[in-house]
Amino acid sequence: NAGVTQTPKFRVLKTGQSMTLLCAQDMNHEYMYWYRQDPGMGLRLIHYSVGEGTTAKGEVPDGYNVSRLKKQNFLLGLESAAPSQTSVYFCASSLGPEETQYFGPGTRLLVL
Amino acid sequence: DQQVKQNSPSLSVQEGRISILNCDYTNSMFDYFLWYKKYPAEGPTFLISISSIKDKNEDGRFTVFLNKSAKHLSLHIVPSQPGDSAVYFCAASDRYNFNKFYFGSGTKLNVKP
Numbered sequence: 001n002a003g004v005t006q007t008p009k010f011r012v013l014k015t016g017q018s019m020t021l022l023c024a025q026d027m028n029h030e031y032m033y034w035y036r037q038d039p040g041m042g043l044r045l046i047h048y049s050v051g052e053g054t055t056a057k058g059e060v061p062d063g064y065n066v067s068r069l070k071k072q073n074f075l076l077g078l079e080s081a082a083p084s085q086t087s088v089y090f091c092a093s094s095l096g097p098e099e100t101q102y103f104g105p106g107t108r109l110l111v112l
Numbered sequence: 113d114q115q116v117k118q119n120s121p122s123l124s125v126q127e128g129r130i131s132i133l134n135c136d137y138t139n140s141m142f143d144y145f146l147w148y149k150k151y152p153a154e155g156p157t158f159l160i161s162i163s164s165i166k167d168k169n170e171d172g173r174f175t176v177f178l179n180k181s182a183k184h185l186s187l188h189i190v191p192s193q194p195g196d197s198a199v200y201f202c203a204a205s206d207r208y209n210f211n212k213f214y215f216g217s218g219t220k221l222n223v224k225p
Contacts (some may be wrong), residue, residue, distance in 0.1 A: 004155070031211065033211075035215075040121075040217055041114070041217050042114070042116065042118075042201060042203075042214070042215030042216045042217045042218060043156070043201065043203075043213075043215040044215070045212055045213065048211050048212075050211065056211070058212060059212070059214075090155050090156070092155070097211050098144070100146075100158040100161075101158065101213070102155075102157075102158075103148075103155030103156045103157065104155050105153065105154055105155050106153070106154075106155055
């Protein structure tokens with residue numbers, strides 16, 4: 001039981017490049033989340049999903065897109081990366097809205 | 113504007129003593145609160161939660177206190193152990209938006225042996 005895994009662990013992008021961050025969970029959780037963490041700030045919710053095929057905007061959705069084609073996977077896409085998107089990205093999953101969120105180890109992204 | 117604030121970026125405590133981590137919030141609609149613990153290079157892990165119908169919740173060495181009138185919660189760790197050294201985040205949500213949790217900026221706790 002791996003829990004929540006994230007790929008890649010670290011990535012450097014140039015401004016304007018695109019990339020996809022993959023989150024996978026093996027706990028059969030319905031809910032999945034993408035957060036970003038920046039220095040001096042808490043985790044901020046980017047997008048979330050309440051089930052396969054559904055997505056919704058969080059607190060800071062601009063510049064990101066997501067897809068939940070399979071229940072166990074939640075993808076976060078950056079179509080045209082900007083330096084302001086340099087951050088540590090965390091994925092999380094939970095059984096339901098009031099349930100504990102289980103976090104992945106994070107992806108460190110640097111946009112030059 | 114952050115709705116959940118942790119005004120102490122760091123705290124240093126001697127092993128065996130009490131650690132008190134504080135968190136303030138501004139949204140009076142928040143009624144569910146959590147504390148997460150995070151070690152370097154790992155994701156946050158859930159520690160303890162409290163709903164607004166309670167003013168205290170205890171789990172072993174960890175106790176969370178909620179003061180709704182002051183919009184303040186605190187996490188007490190007694191006794192503190194070196195393994196408790198980590199960054200602690202508080203988070204809050206309301207019953208209509210349980211999908212959305214608002215996190216504080218974290219407090220780095222250092223427990224000295």
